[in-house]
């Protein structure tokens with residue numbers, strides 16, 4: 363039986379996806395730069411994710427760069443109809459792997475064309491504009507020029523839906539005035555709750571919120587209290603972290619990242635974990651769990 367058989371779904375654009383999906387960033391080489399050490403293992407993780415019921419994969423052509431999308435194409439093309447691939451644009455990689463802004467209309471057009479070619483698609487289902495006004499955290503700055511350029515690519519039929527990423531509430535409001543926005547992808551997890559108000563506001567408007575770093579990112583969450591709660595539930599700490607996010611708000615879609623098949627299975631099994639209210643109350647006090 364698929365661990366996602368009874369996984370609840372939520373709206374992403376005009377599609378309905380399972381609320382537990384997969385983030386492909388960890389498939390590239392160290393530092394999300396260059397090829398993976400074992401390309402066959404990366405292909406196997408992607409195939410197993412879809413075999414286990416994943417119908418939503420998050421990627422970008424700046425992972426590698428190009429390599430992650432090429433792996434996705436090699437592993438999964440021709441794509442099953444129910445699979446939604448979501449990508450993001452606005453950055454490029456320097457020769458040393460640095461993350462550099464690429465938010466001009468010309469760079470965004472090239473990025474969309476690169477994504478189409480490397481994924482082997484005629485159009486992109488959802489494209490997130492990843493704000494590079496801030497590198498590690500959102501920073502204010504207008505997204506108008508970039509979103510206008512993406513809206514034009516949408517009118518040409520190259521993109522179906524737009525989202526924004528690494529953004530402040532002010533930028534989300536600006537984006538929504540300019541174009542229909544179907545999702546917001548920001549850093550959020552048990553230990554980082556900066557977007558609490560934004561998540562609730564988006565839920566009211568039926569817009570998906572997709573937390574990146576749901577497990578804490580490159581350094582996964584660590585807490586003695588979390589370990590204890592997980593042991594009491596017969597689950598792992600990462601499963602509890604994911605289950606907490608699933609119960610946090612119905613518009614949250616998860617894309618935990620892993621290159622490890624054991625972690626993949628563990629993460630997807632979190633869809634079967636229901637946290638009782640006292641546990642939720644404990645987890646809501648993250649600082650007390652450290």
Ligand SMILES: NC(=O)c1ccc[n+]([C@@H]2O[C@H](COP(=O)([O-])OP(=O)(O)OC[C@H]3O[C@@H](n4cnc5c(N)ncnc54)[C@H](OP(=O)(O)O)[C@@H]3O)[C@@H](O)[C@H]2O)c1
Pocket residue numbers: 384385386387388420421450492527528547548573574575576577578579580581582600617618619620621622624625626628629
């Ligand atoms: N929009 C943006 O700016 C942005 C930024 C970052 C990420 N993203 C997207 O968000 C997705 C998720 O973020 P992320 O992958 O960076 O972070 P994450 O999902 O929070 O955590 C990934 C890290 O946790 C480890 N991990 C995964 N499952 C585990 C488990 N069950 N037990 C122990 N360790 C586990 C992974 O290592 P192993 O490979 O060893 O399992 C990896 O080091 C990415 O894949 C990407 O698609 C977007």
